[in-house]
Each structure stands twice: as C-alpha cells, then as structure tokens.
Amino acid sequence: MTDVRLELQQEREKVKLLQMENAQLRERITKVETESDYVSSQLKRNNIVVHGIEEAENGHETWAESEEKVKTLLKDELEIDTVEFERAHRLNTRSRPRPIIAKCVSFKDKEQVLSAAAKWKDTNTQYRIAEDFTTRVRHIRKNLSKFLRQAREQNKRCRLSYDKIVIEGKTYTYDALNDDIKPVGRPR
Template identity: 40%
Template sequence: MPPRKQNLSEDDMSTIKDLLEQQQAKYEDLLQRQQSIFQSFIESVMTSTNNRFDNLVREVQELKSSLQFSQHEVDTLKTKLNEANSEITNLKATIDDQAKNPKSLQMPDMEKKMDYLENQSRRNNVVIDGIEDDVKETWADTEVKVRNILTKKLQLDSKTIEIERAHRNGPFRNDSPRPRQVVVKLLRFKDKQMILNRARSNLKNTNIYINEDFSDQVRKRRAELVPKMREARQRGEFAIISYDRLVIRKKTNQEMS
C-alpha cells in the first residue's frame, strides 16, 4: 500500500516559510558581500593599471625628450664635422692646385685659411688666467680646479658642463709671476657662451680672467687694437674687440646710466 499523505499544519507551513526566507536572506547577503569584494578587487586592479600606464606614458615622454635632445646634439656635431671636412677638402684641393702650378702659390691666402681652421678648432675653447698652479698638477687636477671656478665663482652647475680637456699652457716655471694659463676645451658652444657671460659680472675685482681662445695671429691683432679701444672708451664711446675687429659706437642711454 502506498504511504499515506500527511497534511501539514499551518504552523508547519509557517516554519518552513521562515526557514526558506532566512536561507534566502543568507544567500542574498553572501552574494552582496561577494559582489562588494569583487568590485573592490576590480577597482584596485584598475587603479594599479592606470598608475602603471601613467608611469609608462611619463617614461616614454622622458625617453622621447632625451632622444630628441641627443638627436639635436648629434645633428649639431654632424654639421660641424661636415663643415670641417668641407674646409679640409677645399684646402687639399688648393694645395694640389698650387703644387701643380708653384707660380700661382699665394702664401697670404694659405695662411688665412690655416688660421681660420685653427680658430675653428678653438671655437668651443676658453682660456682661464689666475688659477693657482702646481708643478705636479695633472690634467685631472686641472679639470677639478676649473670646475671649482665654475661652481664657486660663476655660480654654475658644473656637472651639466661637459669638458673634453683642461690643460696648462707650457711647462711649469717657478720664476713665473703668474700661473700658467688653462685652456678648457668644451663639448658645447653654448656652454662657452654661458661661461663668458657669467664671467663678465662674477669675476669683477678678482685675479681670475676668462676669455675666448684664439690663434696667435688673432691674439696679436687683438693686442694691436687694445690701445684704440681704450682711446674710444676714454672718449665715452662704447668699444669692444670682436674676434679681430674693433667695434666702436655711441653708448645707449641704458649703458650710460
């Protein structure tokens, strides 16, 4: 015989309903907590990813800027190298032509070209007078002294200035009244201009002088122009020596004040 069906009372039905509602509430609470945890995890991952992406973008931009700056430096060096090669090629051609026809040899023109090339090779140089000298001084010691001048006297960040070489002119002499000059060969022309501009104002009333580096012929010509420059300044005029030429003009109101 099949089992007899039992009729559930209203209390039993109410109890079962309460149990089902409690179970449903637990599932809904668990589901909500899992959803909250998953949402927090997703937000954390997104934040971390965004930060990493922003950092990557910044690094790429910095790398791009660095590469652009380096490319500019390379292009500048290539231009200078091409100019020097062009001058050398022209000079070789001139020498070959004159070797074939000695009667056409023009020494003044040759001397001018050689002097021009020498001054081009000194284009990024500065000459410093007044730095304490030492008989045992090495090139490394000289560079350290130069960088101290740039930092302490000229208030420049010497770490950003690239020096190819810094050396003394001539052998050390105990009987010399002044220390040997220091020739500083810089990598960049703009560093040379910055040093010269800062020297005009920061080295006043000191025993240190910083000037451009020229060939012997240009230095001789500049020395010949110094008396005329002084005469013009005594007359109240503005006068400077630019390369191997004397520039004289009337002073502006700002220069007179």
Template identity: 30%
Template sequence: MITQDERLEGLKFNTSILEDRLGKLEYERDMARDQCYEREGLLELQTRSMKDNLIFGGLGETGLEENTELVVKDFIKSELDITKEIVFQVVHRLGKRADGKPRSIVAKFVNRKDRDRVLNAASTKLASKRQFSINEHFPPEINERRRVLYPVFKEAKRNNRQVRLKADKLFIDGQQYHPPPPQHHPDSNALLQEDPHQPQYPTLAPTRMRPDLRDQFRHTGVSG
C-alpha cells in the first residue's frame, strides 16, 4: 500500500519534471522572441539604408556602354518635367529579368528633397504611362509585407478613408492596421499572448506523464 509520504514524493518528482519542461519552453520562447527582435532590427537598418533610393522601371537599355545615371536624368526631365539638376550617389541596373523587359534601375539620391520631388511627380505624370514606374526601395521581406497590406490600403482609399502606407506599416484614419495571423496557425501558445502583435507560434504539444506514475498517482487527481 502506498503511503502518504510516497504520494507526496511522487507528486514532487512529477512537478519537478513539469517545471523543467516549462523552463525549457520559456527559454525557447525567449530565444525565438529575441531572434525576432534581432531580425526586425536588421530589417529596420536595411530599410533606412535604402531610404534615399528609388527604383525606376521600364527605362530602355542602351547597350553595354550605357550611362545609367544619364538615362535616369533624361527620364526625369522628359517624363516628369523636372528640370532641376539632380545629384546621385550611385545609379545602377538590377539583375536580368526573366520576362525580357528592361532591367529596373536603382538610384540613390544625394538630397532627400529631390528624391521626394521625383516620387511625388511620378504619381501624376506617370498615371497614364503604365510602361513606366517609380517606387520606393525596400528589402524583399518588407516588400512581401507591403504586398499583403496593399489590398487593404486600396479598399480603404476607395472608401475615402485617410490612409498611409509607410514601409511595412499601414495607417487608416490615424490608427495602425494589423493584419490577421496566418490561417495555418489558428492557435497560439498562451504563454505568448501578452502582446497581441508579437509573432504567432504553433500550439505546443501537451506534456504527458509517465505511465507508471499515472497509474501510481491516479487517485491523487494528477493526470497526464
């Protein structure tokens, strides 16, 4: 017959196992959260480094000896009606396109005001010239987030809401919009729900008690 002391010792043993498992899960959670913060920090640095850049699309290539900076300057004057002399830090073509169209051009402006003037002019001057495009430059991961947000942005604008898409953040009527979590992770670990805007994680598998301990302490109310 099992004594009360033996029951207590068994409960202590099982509790220590659960506490050890919980400690490991909390450690893994903290590591994942730190890695997320680190990745977001690197993305922010990348985004800042590209803040003076614009990507020009649809500008025809003129050959191996092409002066890419001159191509951009001529385009700005002829298509955007901006005659002010603009200075660039660097201008270059991106990699070859699979569709055979002209490679896009990345231009890094010396003056932020010049960059903004060109971007603002593009919204009106190129509205009827779909073969050309001028866009802000972002890391691929930020572009993917913007792709998800853009339909919401268009819908809000269609409904005459005040909208602003800044990098990977969408603001509607002054409030930041947060997209719903991915559908393939419908549940989240309760330990990670302190901040609803933290990344979502799959539900962790429940801890199972050893069969011998389950049989031994079934009448104590502990189950696995």
C-alpha cells in the first residue's frame, strides 16, 4: 500500500510539472501568435481591397490590368489620380467578380483612398473599398458586426475600429468564450 501511495504521489508530481509546462507553452504560443499577427498586419498596412470591379471575361487578368482597373475606378469615381501601387491582383475567392487587392506605395495614399471611398457608405454603388486585415482580425470583425448592427438599431453612435467596437465613445473587444463583447481596460 505504501508503494502504491508513493507511486501515486510521484505521478501527481509529474502531472503538476506537465501542467506547468503546458501553461508555459500556451503562454509562449500566445506570444508568438500575437507577434506573428502584428508582423502580418504591418505587411498589410498599405493594402486596400477593392470590390465590384468587373473581371475579364476569360477570368485571366494580368497584374498590370488589375492595377489599371483600380486606377481607372479611383480616377472616374473618386477623382483621385495620384495614387501609385506597388502591385495589384485578384484575390482567389469564390465570389464574382473577385476582389482586387492593391498595395499602395505609401500609407498616406491608402488613407486618401479610404477617406474618399467613405462617400459611398450610404449610396447604392456596386463598388466598395476596404482595408486588408489579418485572418484573426477579419474573424473578430465578423463577430463584432452583429453587435454593430444591434447598436445601430438602437440608434447608438458606433463604429468598428480595427479589432474593437466603439459604442457611444466606449471601446469593447470581442469575448469569444461568451460570444459577447466586453469593455476594454481594467475593471474598477
């Protein structure tokens, strides 16, 4: 009986060590994921995603053709003809026409385009220009959108801001565990 107790105690100690190691690894993984997401978001910092531009009939479009279509849209619809792109191409999605992702040479150009495209917000246009977000941020924004709709239905001032939602001046983040939003900051 004593041997069994001793063996049980040793096994409990092993389990405790494994639990501590597991917690440390989880913490390291979270840190690496956060750093990776930050790096990815910096790489996407100057990107815009343009929806609604018709595709070539054969479905094959060169990068130069995609870039020219975006430039034409910006000039004709937003009266912007100074934006330079590093590259532009169609995204590989099922939706048709496929969106074009374009990397602006400067962040200021991207901000100019997004600011001008905001005029389409309440219009019935086929075009939409959005920021390019990481997969994690897109997932969070998708979940936050239902809270955005609810707040708007209650006539509250609200907006999405990166991976958070601002309602009546208060900032919230998405709580995936409870499928709810929670205030950002320390509880008081």
